[in-house]
Amino acid sequence: MQHGKYRFIVGFLALPLGLYALFVVWPFIQSIYYSFTDWTGLSPEFKMVGFDNYSRMLDDDIFWKSLQHSLLFALLLPVVTIGLALFFAFMINVGGRKRKNGPVITGVRGSSFYKIVYFFPQVLSIAIVALLFAFAYNPDSGALNSLLRGIGLDDVQPLWLGDPDLALWAVMAVLVWSTVGFFVVLFSAGMASIPAEMYEAALLDGANRVTTFFRVTLPLLWDTVQSGWVYMGILALGAESFAVVQIMTTGPGGPDYSTTVMVLYVYQKAFRDGQAAYATTIGVALLVVTLAFAAVVMRLGRRERLEY
């Protein structure tokens, strides 16, 4: 297979690699370089300023707020989402009524129906989901508060996105709502491939369902849980949190910076305030946080791989 091999390799790689280098790799390198300049983005002139942007960032209260919120997104969202998804997936796969002569463990009736419905939000754009919930959260005419009024809770009328103490949680709930289904389907597939004898053996040994979950299901599913965790964390630090916060909150990022996240702050500094260099500095911080997050999850989650 030597004939014309290198010509072929170059011919096939040139276009994809060139496009990728120009639009992805090169901008990444540039932005690290720009973080040491005073480039505004508005004029082509700039000069090197050393670590000025970085020391400014460390004194920037809004940066610290955005960092805090982004960390909360990356740590809490995967835990809640994956926890809920594992719970639902376990219910779908082992919660079935025992049938005569059937296997000890069965899925609930209508399990495929649940999986189809739960997956709905995953195929919708996060932008559409965010818009929908922005209306549902509307304090006067939104679905949520009128539901509360409907069941007689006239005094409980939260401002939701208008309340600085509540807004961040309201935004996070939307991300949980839209991603749980994906993980339910993912974990269900994993659970379905665990041999039924394992459950039978555990139950015969007197283990109850809770023990079975922690001692059999979870260890065998660990690889999937871990990669799901990293995946969700990266989304929660990046594109998804940008869309929900930018679309749903006032400001965006408000009220009173209570919902601002790093990715939104980068966007605002670069494209609203004309401080492109400072924006890339925050972007570099976001890069560090993202890579550290992935490394920590991979490291903490490392355990012996179980073959079955």
Next chain:
Amino acid sequence: MKTTETPAPLPAESGAPITKTDVRPPPPVKEKKEGTVLNVFSHGVLVIWAFMVVMPLLWAVMTSFKDDRSIFSSPWSLPDSLHFDNWSRAWTQANMSDYFLNTVLVVGGSLIGTLVLGSMAAYVLARFDFPGNRFIYFLFIGGMSFPIMLALVPLFYVVNNMGLLNTIHGLILVYIAYSLPFTVFFLTAFFRTLPTSIAEAAFVDGASHSRTFFQIMLPMAKPGLISVGIFNFLGQWNQYMLPTVLNTDPDKRVLTQGLVQLAVSQGYKGDWSGLFAGLVMAMLPVLAAYIIFQRQVVQGLTAGALK
């Protein structure tokens, strides 16, 4: 979650010491009762979540048929009559038709480009040994875990300098570039699983490398291309961040951008019913496609995570 807990000895191994306690027969009554309680509980929990998923969507559909006054006065009541005019207003006056067209053009172009370029790169990386192979592979893969927003700041000016800002083809090129990491990752793994013998036979018979690729390997890779194609289609159709930064011309807006813009402008005009009609209009095709191609969509979207 207890992540530090060491895995319990698997039940399969504990079959050996059947000496004293294991002899007792399982209490059948209690077992059955536990099963029933669990069954009722699981159904309860599962139905509640299904309800929570469907209600907001149904609420949106319902609201899109109401007039503005009843949207505000009684958000949960059924529409008194079906106001189809909301839908036609959204389609024509609110430019939903333009947004649809732009999205179809952008996604159509970038989907084809992503699959062609992605499979070319993946094939070479999976099947040929050459210096720098690993480096290029990891360069592609690295793009999956980097925060895109960091690159978008300089990218805006790169695209602007090339005269591609606010153009459909510029957006297509950027979409392709940012879809390549996952596509290359997925298809490289896929090409490695395909048998080598057929391609070698074709090559011995005198087919060129590129002919072998297009006529033999690509057809064999069809299942992988479908999975990754669905993944990219949904990702590109639903894309919000890239067009928000790189596509600021009102006439070139894609669906997601257009809707968000509509929400801002309709806020002033007060045409909420039209906006809801637009939202539902954007939701329905994707949901319908999902219900029809359910198995393939789920496979495509979960394929990466299961690898």
